[in-house]
Amino acid sequence: MVTNTSDSMAGALDMLPKKRQKISAFNEKWLIFKENFIGRAGLILLSLFALMALLSFIPPLIDPMYHPMTGVDPKISCSVGPSIHHWLGTDFIGRDILSQLLAGAKIAFMVGISSAFISIVLGTSIGMIAGYFGRYIDAILMRLADIIMVMPTLLVVLIFSSLFGQLNIWTIVLVIALFRWPGVSRVIRAQTLTLKQRPFIEAAKLAGASPIRIILRHIMPNVLPLSLLYMTFRVSSAIIIEAALAFLGFGDPSSVSWGMMLQWVWKTGHMFQAPYWLLPPGICISLITLSFYMVGRAMDEVLDPRLRKEDD
Amino acid sequence: MKTTTKLIVELDHIRKVYRSKQTFFRSDQKKIIALECLSMKIKRGEILGLVGESGSGKTTIGRLIVKLENPDTGKIYLDDKDISLLKRNSLKNFRSRLQMIFQDPYQSLNPQLSVFDTVVEPLIIHKIGDSTSRQKQVNQSLELVDLKPPADFLDSYPHQLSGGQRQRVAIARAIVLKPEFIVADEPTSMLDATVQLQIFDILLELKNKLNITILFITHSITAARYLCDRIAVIYRGHLMEQGPAQDVMTNPKHPYTKALIDAHPKFGYANKKQYKTLLKTQREPVNGECCPFFIRCEIAKMGVCDIKTPELKKKHNHHSVACFFS
Ligand SMILES: Nc1ncnc2c1ncn2[C@@H]1O[C@H](COP(=O)(O)OP(=O)(O)OP(=O)(O)O)[C@@H](O)[C@H]1O
Ligand SMILES: [Mg+2]
Numbered sequence: 001m002v003t004n005t006s007d008s009m010a011g012a013l014d015m016l017p018k019k020r021q022k023i024s025a026f027n028e029k030w031l032i033f034k035e036n037f038i039g040r041a042g043l044i045l046l047s048l049f050a051l052m053a054l055l056s057f058i059p060p061l062i063d064p065m066y067h068p069m070t071g072v073d074p075k076i077s078c079s080v081g082p083s084i085h086h087w088l089g090t091d092f093i094g095r096d097i098l099s100q101l102l103a104g105a106k107i108a109f110m111v112g113i114s115s116a117f118i119s120i121v122l123g124t125s126i127g128m129i130a131g132y133f134g135r136y137i138d139a140i141l142m143r144l145a146d147i148i149m150v151m152p153t154l155l156v157v158l159i160f161s162s163l164f165g166q167l168n169i170w171t172i173v174l175v176i177a178l179f180r181w182p183g184v185s186r187v188i189r190a191q192t193l194t195l196k197q198r199p200f201i202e203a204a205k206l207a208g209a210s211p212i213r214i215i216l217r218h219i220m221p222n223v224l225p226l227s228l229l230y231m232t233f234r235v236s237s238a239i240i241i242e243a244a245l246a247f248l249g250f251g252d253p254s255s256v257s258w259g260m261m262l263q264w265v266w267k268t269g270h271m272f273q274a275p276y277w278l279l280p281p282g283i284c285i286s287l288i289t290l291s292f293y294m295v296g297r298a299m300d301e302v303l304d305p306r307l308r309k310e311d312d
Numbered sequence: 313m314k315t316t317t318k319l320i321v322e323l324d325h326i327r328k329v330y331r332s333k334q335t336f337f338r339s340d341q342k343k344i345i346a347l348e349c350l351s352m353k354i355k356r357g358e359i360l361g362l363v364g365e366s367g368s369g370k371t372t373i374g375r376l377i378v379k380l381e382n383p384d385t386g387k388i389y390l391d392d393k394d395i396s397l398l399k400r401n402s403l404k405n406f407r408s409r410l411q412m413i414f415q416d417p418y419q420s421l422n423p424q425l426s427v428f429d430t431v432v433e434p435l436i437i438h439k440i441g442d443s444t445s446r447q448k449q450v451n452q453s454l455e456l457v458d459l460k461p462p463a464d465f466l467d468s469y470p471h472q473l474s475g476g477q478r479q480r481v482a483i484a485r486a487i488v489l490k491p492e493f494i495v496a497d498e499p500t501s502m503l504d505a506t507v508q509l510q511i512f513d514i515l516l517e518l519k520n521k522l523n524i525t526i527l528f529i530t531h532s533i534t535a536a537r538y539l540c541d542r543i544a545v546i547y548r549g550h551l552m553e554q555g556p557a558q559d560v561m562t563n564p565k566h567p568y569t570k571a572l573i574d575a576h577p578k579f580g581y582a583n584k585k586q587y588k589t590l591l592k593t594q595r596e597p598v599n600g601e602c603c604p605f606f607i608r609c610e611i612a613k614m615g616v617c618d619i620k621t622p623e624l625k626k627k628h629n630h631h632s633v634a635c636f637f638s
Contacts (some may be wrong), residue, residue, distance in 0.1 A: 081517055200421055203482070206407060207489075208438060217426075218424075222422070
């Protein structure tokens with residue numbers, strides 16, 4: 001059954017129960033999203049990568065030699081092209097490239113999503129606080145944001161790791177997150193400033209609501225879609241930063257990431273001898289960042305066509 | 313009732329100036345005087361209509377009374393207590409006694425909250441009752457504003473409601489704490505005529521059933537006449553005329569009030585009486601003290617109106633006017 005939305009809005013007397021309406025509002029957005037070619041393509045790509053991440057648990061179960069870090073094929077001790085036992089070949093000491101690729105997907109998701117999540121939480125709360133309270137709180141927080149914003153994240157992580165030695169993957173996640181919130185907080189602050197002028201915030205004040213309540217109950221739900229949108233962009237940039245770090249040799253040596261695979265190819269001089277080894281991680285990095293970006297673009301259109309473009 | 317003659321809110325020589333923000337390049341501040349030395353009394357249980365053209369400072373008065381803003385000088389009293397002294401707990405208590413209904417019902421409801429969540433919020437903030445009694449109070453409020461049956465509306469979101477329905481929800485939220493005083497800031501200016509009348513009737517009902525005092529802000533003197541017990545006319549932050557609604561409408565004393573009455577269309581009136589008090593071409597503004605309406609006033613006289621600001625003087629029967637020639 002198709003319900004005419006404009007009719008039900010105008011009438012509003014033929015009230016449907018809450019659950020159904022909420023779902024139908026969501027459905028509406030979902031339909032627009034599905035219609036969007038970029039969004040659909042991005043989502044399909046993303047689910048492929050998610051599948052890869054899930055499948056990464058299987059190879060080590062089949063045979064310990066498929067373990068991405070420690071599994072070495074006893075019969076092979078140099079890089080060999082694709083074969084029946086190793087669909088994508090092996091690396092310079094005989095480890096399976098396919099299982100490394102799958103493990104890399106897991107790391108990419110982990111790094112991307114967790115550091116994006118942390119930076120979004122930070123950026124959203126700092127932006128809301130700065131925007132709502134204004135005055136010197138705003139001035140202090142935004143100057144801090146400016147300072148961090150002009151620091152090149154990659155360089156800072158490099159300095160960190162040269163100071164503290166090899167960084168653990170979670171430290172890398174945290175550092176990326178800590179340096180990527182200012183962009184988000186600026187956008188959220190701007191949004192908060194316009195929301196703050198809206199009478200429903202004043203109505204809440206008149207009802208006696210505390211600033212914390214106003215921020216959590218009235219401002220946050222209204223900026224959350226924007227935060228989520230920025231999260232998809234942050235995921236891409238976090239994955240790229242991690243890959244760059246790993247490629248430069250500052251990754252976490254206890255886990256396999258795509259950047260690290262590229263580093264191995266390069267360090268062992270296989271750049272031009274082993275395309276079966278070089279290409280898969282390279283393509284994966286490009287595609288996964290692309291797909292997060294495409295999903296973000298599509299969400300952008302669904303949520304608010306007037307949203308500004310990501311500019312960094 | 314005995315209490316009708318008692319004051320609920322009193323404004324005492326209020327002055328409010330808005331200053332434009334200083335910027336790096338411009339250090340001179342532009343001052344906008346929104347209210348100038350304005351005194352006003354609102355009696356318990358009445359509907360006082362505040363009439364004036366756009367920019368005359370009506371909204372500012374409302375926002376000062378509910379303490380969304382503070383006056384630069386002057387004091388506001390609620391039940392003889394200075395509201396500028398309120399802190400924390402007493403401020404919260406104050407909030408439960410005064411409420412405001414905003415002009416734009418499309419902006420005054422949080423789009424992310426359902427009708428129930430919107431109306432119940434004040435009860436939660438003031439920790440009144442438990443969930444069942446809150447449910448009951450919300451239902452009562454919605455019934456009072458004619459959203460019947462309430463169950464049909466509880467779970468809707470603002471975007472599913474019409475403008476009139478939204479404004480009712482806003483009114484329901486304002487009355488759920490059983491306030492004594494409500495500022496209604498042009499609550500119907502965004503709505504069409506039939507819905508306007510319904511909202512007026514709801515306001516009348518609030519006054520009669522719940523004994524709520526209402527400051528009704530409007531630019532339409534006819535709306536004020538329909539609804540209000542008393543009317544106060546304000547021009548550029550100055551109170552010009554004040555008196556019983558009937559009196560002010562049929563026997564306006566101030567040239568500005570007359571101009572306002574002239575300005576509203578009188579359909580089907582046999583005697584199209586016009587006061588013609590508005591000057592076609594404005595006079596040169598005077599530096600220094602003068603009557604605020606001087607530059608637009610037809611009957612103003614040189615040597616009188618351009619050297620002194622007239623004070624609000626009682627004429628008869630609680631009807632007072634700030635004009636030398638009335
Ligand atoms: N936040 C503000 N900052 C600067 N000036 C303001 C501000 N609010 C109001 N003003 C100025 O104060 C004056 C009175 O404004 P106010 O909103 O009280 O008028 P009003 O009578 O409510 O008008 P309307 O009928 O258009 O709502 C206007 O000149 C306005 O420009
Ligand atoms: Mg106004």
